[in-house]
Amino acid sequence: MNSDHSCCIIGATCNVSHEEVDCSACGLDPMCLVLDYAERGSGVPEGILLRRQPVAMGENLYRAQQAFEAVYAIKSGSFKAYIEEQDGKERVVGFYFAGDLMGAEAIAGQTYPCSVRALEPSRVCMLHLGQLVNSGRPLEALQAALINMLGKEVALNHQVTSALVRQNAEQRLAAFLISLSERMQSRGFSPCGIELRMSRSDIGSYLGLARETVSRLLTKFQHCGLILLRKKQLLLLDSQGLRQLAFL
Amino acid sequence: MNSDHSCCIIGATCNVSHEEVDCSACGLDPMCLVLDYAERGSGVPEGILLRRQPVAMGENLYRAQQAFEAVYAIKSGSFKAYIEEQDGKERVVGFYFAGDLMGAEAIAGQTYPCSVRALEPSRVCMLHLGQLVNSGRPLEALQAALINMLGKEVALNHQVTSALVRQNAEQRLAAFLISLSERMQSRGFSPCGIELRMSRSDIGSYLGLARETVSRLLTKFQHCGLILLRKKQLLLLDSQGLRQLAFL
DNA sequence: CGAGAGATTGATACCAATCAAAGGATGTGG
């Protein structure tokens, strides 16, 4: 919020995308703790939690229609969720960053409804939920943690949906940037320096805008002094101004 | 889907809004079963689950900013979730019908992010989650059920969001009608006869359209022979046609 | 019956998609 906060995206002192979230900011954290505790006890099911698995850029974590297997927490990097349309094009339905949980939307239907692909080299922790449920160990703390995370995602989705539908292009993009900033901040990253790993087309697809419109608005925001943009490095100069744009 | 299915909304033989969902179609069903089972055992915490509480039309189940207390399952009737804007207007963020779960979005933040109001006289079951977690009984089955429901809601939200943003007014409204039909069918009601308890303004607010646009499109759909509309009674004549409108 | 809210229908203005073209960035092979 305050610009005395050290923002170093242009000078590239800190490259956010190569840092890992601390376990305390990670979506799977409560689960990890529970599993750690369990592992100190007796019979530990092997391979239920795979930590810090590398994922190559462009690699798919899972694809639409696949049977549900696991939920994933992002340790570092970023991902996009998308759906293949019948015309072959892909529609982006979400972006995920370090600390986010992915795959929860497949729990109920036991099938992933969308595909998820890495936007850069990343690392994820993988929790095999199916195996876990059958493992016969007490699960209360773990389940409570999962319930909390799901509740969080539901709440976020509520916000995003209602915001997107009602707002015009300018408001949508401003809200998108603000939400990115807040998500970064909640994970201990700088709230004003953000690396936009996704393309303008991806952003447009997510916000329901043409890529040309995204481009136009970004330059407009820059001319207004709201942001600074160098390639994929984004600097929020006036998040207050963006907030005002987003909600009116 | 087939119109040989008896649809009686004009003749008013069956008034959907006054029927209750069977427990097996209700959002809280697995929980009810678990609690029933527990109650047959020893020390049962009193008042954790309040069944079939009546809610008057226009009454608020909970309001934005209130502390999280319980989740609710609708036995009969319908509700709208909305947010008060700073200009005093309300933005609708969702509709809920018999069998739906409400309040899950407050679990993580322990505060309701939106208000929920009855669109007609209704009945709900109320599960005091906070008390339950502290009651010290084995909760695995209950939690598993809640996880499933939340996963379902996340998946649904994903769909709705991405659909709403990208589609034009005609597609949005067609998709909205289809989704209503599917939700009704999944709860054992007729998929073609639906009572629209909410106003055109509410629908417009939810879909991000002006009420005039909603009105225009409904009459257009009627002229195309897709639907039949008498006041608040809606009859889907050609759900295939609506589906085609929605996805292209 | 009258009042007020909700719904419908018409005319106009504006925002954003689309079409079109040029300008950068990145990577590959000669």
Added chain:
DNA sequence: CCACATCCTTTGATTGGTATCAATCTCTCG
């Protein structure tokens, strides 16, 4: 190391869909 191809991005001109303003109509309820 440069030439070329490809992809992403930016900017401009035109078109169409939808909000908005305005008027009338319908229904409900006291």
